[in-house]
Amino acid sequence: MTKLGRQIGIGPTDNTSDQRTPRKRLRLIPAAARESFVPCVPARVLTRQNEWDMTRISPDLTRGDGVPIEVTGTVRTESGRPLRNTLLEIWNANHYGRYRHIEDHSGLKLDEHFLGMGRVVTDDDGNYRFWTISPGAYLARPDIGRWRPKHIHLSVSGGSARLITQMYFPDEPNNVTDPMAILMGDAFERNIGKTYDTPGIDVEKGFRFDVVVGGRNATFFE
Amino acid sequence: MTQHRRNALKSTNEDTCGPYFPIYFEDESLEDLTSIHPGVIGGASGQHIILRGRVLDRHGDLANGVVMEFWQANAKGIYRTPRTAGHPDIDPWFFGYGRLRSASGEYSFRTILPGAADGRAPNITVTLFSDGISRIVTQVFFADQPGNNRDPLLLELDDVDRARLMARPDGRTVDGAEVYRLDIVMAGENETPFFDDFVS
Numbered sequence: 001m002t003k004l005g006r007q008i009g010i011g012p013t014d015n016t017s018d019q020r021t022p023r024k025r026l027r028l029i030p031a032a033a034r035e036s037f038v039p040c041v042p043a044r045v046l047t048r049q050n051e052w053d054m055t056r057i058s059p060d061l062t063r064g065d066g067v068p069i070e071v072t073g074t075v076r077t078e079s080g081r082p083l084r085n086t087l088l089e090i091w092n093a094n095h096y097g098r099y100r101h102i103e104d105h106s107g108l109k110l111d112e113h114f115l116g117m118g119r120v121v122t123d124d125d126g127n128y129r130f131w132t133i134s135p136g137a138y139l140a141r142p143d144i145g146r147w148r149p150k151h152i153h154l155s156v157s158g159g160s161a162r163l164i165t166q167m168y169f170p171d172e173p174n175n176v177t178d179p180m181a182i183l184m185g186d187a188f189e190r191n192i193g194k195t196y197d198t199p200g201i202d203v204e205k206g207f208r209f210d211v212v213v214g215g216r217n218a219t220f221f222e
Numbered sequence: 223m224t225q226h227r228r229n230a231l232k233s234t235n236e237d238t239c240g241p242y243f244p245i246y247f248e249d250e251s252l253e254d255l256t257s258i259h260p261g262v263i264g265g266a267s268g269q270h271i272i273l274r275g276r277v278l279d280r281h282g283d284l285a286n287g288v289v290m291e292f293w294q295a296n297a298k299g300i301y302r303t304p305r306t307a308g309h310p311d312i313d314p315w316f317f318g319y320g321r322l323r324s325a326s327g328e329y330s331f332r333t334i335l336p337g338a339a340d341g342r343a344p345n346i347t348v349t350l351f352s353d354g355i356s357r358i359v360t361q362v363f364f365a366d367q368p369g370n371n372r373d374p375l376l377l378e379l380d381d382v383d384r385a386r387l388m389a390r391p392d393g394r395t396v397d398g399a400e401v402y403r404l405d406i407v408m409a410g411e412n413e414t415p416f417f418d419d420f421v422s
Contacts, residue, residue, distance in 0.1 A: 003378070005418030008355070016241075016354030019279035020408045026358075026418035032374040036339065037347055037359065037419045039293035040303040042317040044249070078230045091244050101242035103287065103325065117244045153240060155247075160303070162291075164351055166237040180356075184235045191235050214233020215420040 003028040011179025013146055041157045044087055047119040054090070054118040054132040055203070064114030066095025067134040070198055070206040071167065074126045075156060078214050082126025086158030090130060091117045092151065097138030108138060122158070131203055137174050149174035149181070154211070161213040168192045169207070236356035241287045243323050243351070252321040254332040255292075256399070266316035268297025268334035270399035273362065273389060277327045277350065280410030284327025289351040292320035292331055299337030299344075332399055335364065343369035343376065350408065358416040362404055365390045375417075383415045 005026040011017035029037055050058050055068040075083040093099050093116065098108035100116050114133055122128045132152065140148040149172045156163040168175055168191050175181050181188045193207030251258070257265040273292075277285040295301045295318060298311040302318050320331055336344045344367050349359045363370055365388050370376055376384050389404035406414045 006420070008358070011354070014354060016352075017238075018354075019281060019283070020285055020352055020354040022358060022409050022413055022416050023280070024413055024415070026416050027378065029417050029419060030374045030378055032341055033361070034419075036293075036295075036301070036342065036345065036361065037417065038303075039291065039319055039347065039349075040301070040317075041319050042302075076231060078233055080231055089244070089247050091242065099242045101244060104242055117246045119247075153237075153243075155239065155243075162349075163234065163236060164239045164357065165234050180237050187232070187235055190232060191237065210234075212231045212233045 009183045012182055013141060013144060013177075014179035015141075017179060038160050039162060040160050041162065043085055043158070047121060051118040052120045052130045054092075054114075054116060054130060057113060057115050062113050064094060064111045064133045066111075066136070067205070068131060068203040069134045070129065070131050070201060070203045071152065071193065071209055072127065072129045072206065073209040073211055075122050075128065075158075075161075075211045075213065076126055077161070078212055082122075082124075083156075083158055083161050083213065084122055084124045084126055086122045086126070086156060086161060088120050088122070088128055088130075089117075089155040089157075090119065090132070091153045092132055092135040093138060095133055095136050097136035097148075106138060108136075134169075137172070146177050147174040149178050154209075156211060156213060163211065163213045165211070166191060167207065167209045170195060238353055238356055239289055239351045241353040243287065243289050245323060245325075248323065249321070252319065255316065255318070255320050256332055256334060258315060264315060266296065266334045267313050268316075268337070270332065270397075271335045272330055272332050272396055272399045272401045273346065273404065274330045274392075274401055275328070275389075275403050275405045277324065277329060277352075278405060278407045280408065280413075282410075285350075285352055285408060286325060286327045287323070287353060288327055288329070289323045290321070290329055290331070291349040291351070292333065293347040293349075294318045294333065294336040294345070295339045297334050297337045299339040299342075301339065335400075338367070338369050341374065343367050343373035345373070345375075348406070350406070352408075355408070358408065359419055360406070360414055360416050361387060362389050363387050364402060379415060386412065386414050 094111040096109040389402040394401040
């Protein structure tokens with residue numbers, strides 16, 4: 001008899017969530033099979049020179065439109081161990097809410113000077129830093145007037161740590177109607193970047209976003 | 223293995239990768255685990271296979287833009303982790319981690335048929351990231367492997383669910399790789415069983 005685990009919630013007003021969320025509860029994994037569910041991602045250092053600075057396509061070119069920001073943080077396991085040499089793949093929409101992904105047919109304005117995709121690797125203390133243009137919100141459900149709030153996508157992989165998440169922005173009215181934010185409930189607060197001033201750095205403001213990779217994945221090989 | 227829960231930091235919530243996971247991040251070496259690079263002699267040991275199929279939503283439509291990750295043992299049944307470093311059966315040309323993004327929702331992953339790890343039948347752990355969900359994970363097996371009837375994960379499932387995780391040869395061979403097919407159904411009728419790797 002299968003032992004049952006969590007039921008995944010369906011994001012309210014999110015059509016794709018309704019289409020793709022399993023309706024059955026997740027099955028528990030028997031002890032003998034647990035280890036086989038924990039991947040160990042080999043170290044990949046695929047970053048090109050300028051990938052940490054997404055505000056411009058290359059160092060010699062003009063910046064993209066909008067507000068240049070810095071995002072920094074530390075990546076750790078739940079027990080506080082820093083995750084070093086961990087790859088962060090980052091992507092966000094431009095100032096107008098448009099992605100340079102070939103499947104974004106929203107018709108929102110493309111920015112000639114912005115790519116919106118970058119990669120950084122954490123240092124020996126688990127710290128990362130990147131610059132980007134603050135992304136625009138965009139109308140995800142024109143029929144009901146629901147906007148995706150400003151957000152930056154981050155995919156974290158290194159060793160057995162594996163997490164895809166988003167950083168949101170403080171005091172954004174669209175946060176409260178976002179389906180994923182609603183599912184997170186009180187825990188959503190942890191996905192909001194914390195502002196800091198950036199005097200002397202060539203960005204308008206900074207956001208601190210510490211990442212804690214939870215669950216068995218991050219700690220399995222400690 | 224003990225997890226120290228005292229003073230545990232609260233984990234960052236997983237979130238959806240949305241519809242626009244960058245194709246720009248693609249890495250062909252993660253889509254074909256049999257070869258290091260077309261310009262390099264040598265590669266992983268074992269029988270080449272292609273695992274192929276469709277990822278479907280609850281209406282039977284293709285899950286466009288799905289990101290799939292794979293994790294498996296090598297042909298001798300050894301996973302490559304810090305715990306197996308130095309093991310004599312490690313294949314130096316094989317890590318066992320793969321990733322692809324499917325624009326259409328149809329997937330094709332070339333790899334080595336995994337060997338049976340200790341006490342298990344040959345299997346590949348498959349993780350789906352997609353718009354509309356954060357992450358779901360399952361494990362795929364291969365029809366007619368003798369160890370299937372003793373595998374501890376398969377023994378937890380009824381016959382119907384067991385069949386939903388069984389990849390079957392479809393009679394084709396492509397560039398020396400036998401093709402196995404399995405559709406993964408994210409929700410609804412014929413829903414694939416998914417597993418809770420946080421709690422269990």
